[in-house]
Amino acid sequence: MNSTVLDGEIITDRLNDARLYEGVRTRRIFAFLIDYLIVGLLMIPFAVVVFLFGILTLGLGWMLFAILFPLVALSYIWMTLGGPDQATVGMRAMGIKLERLDGREVDGLFAVVHSVLFWAANTVLTPLILLVTLFADRKRTLHDLLLGTVVARADLTP
Secondary structure, three states: OOOEEEOOEEEOOHHHOHHHHOOHHHHHHHHHHHHHHHHHHHHHHHHHHHHHHHHHOOOHHHHHHHHHHHHHHHHHHHHHOOOOOOOOHHHHHHOEEEEEOOOOOOOHHHHHHHHHHHHHHHHHHHHHHHHHHHHOHHHOOHHHHHHOEEEEEHHHOO
16 A cells, blocks of 8 residues: 655555645636636737738638637647646646546646546536535546546645
């Protein structure tokens, strides 16, 4: 069994420590807002390129606007959430990170699948997706339950 020392206490299974989930729901919401703003800002230079490309192609290039947001957002998720910190910029700012219950690292593809499931669940359940966190263990959302992940406080992880 995995045992670690956290704040002077020996924790048999680190992810079962309730302190890792204190304030996680609120932190996730603010992390999402920060990341949404960052993706919006990242879209500006790409939008300028697509706009100019549309002028050169007599308007045909402007069809790329339809895939611009998903392309920029998924690239951002792949590089940040799928990176060594296992957290987006917003998640790092809020002191949280994504962890897999099986102990493996979150890679880029897994991070993208996690994000796509989030948006799919959000499309169907709208803001009700947060209601799952009120009843699920470790304040997990629906896509966390499906993928076997948990968002925990990074400042308390050893």
